[in-house]
Amino acid sequence: MTLETKKSVFVELGKFLGQFSEKESVKKSDVLYNDIFFDDFENLIHLSQSHNGWYTPEQVYFALNSWAEALTAENIDKWLSAYSIDSAQSEKTVALILAGNIPLVGFHDFLSVLITGNKALVKTSSNDQHLLPFLAKYLIAVDENLKDKITFVEGKLENFDAVIATGSNNTARYFEYYFKDKPSIIRKNRNSVAVLNGKESKEELENLGEDIFRYFGLGCRNVSKLFVPKGYSFDGFFEAMFKYQDVIHYEKYANNYDYNKAVFLMSNFKLLDNGFLTIKEDSSYASPISSVFYEFYENIEDLQSRLETDSEQIQCIVSNDLIENSITFGETQKPQLWDYADNVDTITFLLTTK
Known part of the structure; x- marks a missing residue:
């Protein structure tokens, strides 16, 4: 052929x-x-x-x-x-x-x-x-x-x-x-992260919800971690997430939400919760289904350096051009043919392997 x-x-x-x-x-x-x-x-x-x-x-x-x-x-x-x-x-x-x-x-x-x-x-x-x-x-x-x-x-x-x-x-x-x-x-x-600065529009945050909830958060391109500036208010974030409230009607998702919320509460972790999504301050990149972790940052340059250091743990970075080579909100689950998983060029591998 x-x-x-x-x-x-x-x-x-x-x-x-x-x-x-x-x-x-x-x-x-x-x-x-x-x-x-x-x-x-x-x-x-x-x-x-x-x-x-x-x-x-x-x-x-x-x-x-x-x-x-x-x-x-x-x-x-x-x-x-x-x-x-x-x-x-x-x-x-x-x-x-x-x-x-x-x-x-x-x-x-x-x-x-x-x-x-x-x-x-x-x-x-x-x-x-x-x-x-x-x-x-x-x-x-x-x-x-x-x-x-x-x-x-x-x-x-x-x-x-x-x-x-x-x-x-x-x-x-x-x-x-x-x-x-x-x-x-x-x-x-690998997991994906979003970097926010508090200036995102409601539409951008709603699009971020697509990055979080598509495929119930099971993909490596799903956002499981937020980086937000010190003093960030999550009110606008939760207001935008309300668009995705029907996710709780899926039994498997609801079971994970109930279980993971219970585990967090029994461990006396401080949570923010809207009835179908919990967010928790945590340094890890991988959050359980129905939960998103967050972490505060002080300046974007230091955060950029950290993300570069941790690049082998990260699939995608979403932001409003705050981080170099980041993806637009709502686009993580729409990769192009030339967007390779883990940034490993599969075609080159196949062409050069003897």
């Missing part, structure tokens, strides 16, 4: 995904193989919550729409223009060990392996076993040459040349030992 052919296959997938919406999915006549895949995929979306209680239709639709927006010819061309991808390069089999915290969280690795002309040997998470295999079937229908490029495995991974594995800090140590003889990208726990 030429690079242009591979690009066109993923553009077709983007068109397919673009039909599905929480408000109304619309079956378009110009999308390939809708007669085979459209209805079954719509059913799978609504079954996803039975497979994983966090995968509500709202969250799955959001993930699909994000990928539909990413997989355009313009975006793919822009992404790959920085690389020299030779269709005749030697083919490698790349093992992918995927996480399952949010829908299709491993799709970028899957895409990267295939677009560079390699084979994907995929071990899905038990929490996300259905969406990616379905999309793989669609890709194979668009171009049957991909059939020999994609393999899903349930047991032991064998006969591969490189590995990209995502897990917790604990599992990462296991991965590093187990795959020590293979070229690898091993991803660990």
Whole structure:
């Protein structure tokens, strides 16, 4: 397959995904193989919550729409223009060990392996076993040459040349030992932070709520920690968060809120609470579900230095241009194709690994 052919296959997938919406999915006549895949995929979306209680239709639709927006010819061309991808390069089999915290969280690795002309040997998470295999079937229908490029495995991974594995800090140590003889990208726990100065508009703070509550806060790109200036009032923050109050109606989220709040209170921690979100002063970056930690800062220069020192713990920084290379409020869960997890360039890894 030429690079242009591979690009066109993923553009077709983007068109397919673009039909599905929480408000109304619309079956378009110009999308390939809708007669085979459209209805079954719509059913799978609504079954996803039975497979994983966090995968509500709202969250799955959001993930699909994000990928539909990413997989355009313009975006793919822009992404790959920085690389020299030779269709005749030697083919490698790349093992992918995927996480399952949010829908299709491993799709970028899957895409990267295939677009560079390699084979994907995929071990899905038990929490996300259905969406990616379905999309793989669609890709194979668009171009049957991909059939020999994609393999899903349930047991032991064998006969591969490189590995990209995502897990917790604990599992990462296991991965590093187990795959020590293979070229690898091993991803660990990371969290995202927001830096505020008290001058944010209500709209900006509402957008920050998207960074906090999307996927119930389960993603590494979700904001789990706030840095605020000394004397900061959280009144405006809580007023903006009110937009997301319906999150408490999801049983799994509500159970986590009740449990974590109880643990904090029994430990005599000082909390701020609005009935669906607790915020607690804490130096850690990783807060439990339904809670956000915060920490005061005295000057932005010192904070910038600290964040640079702690960069291996941080996935995204959100601010109103207070921190260099920070992301706009509300955009953490809309990464571009060229926004790499942990700032590790997957394409370069795949092209340079022998």
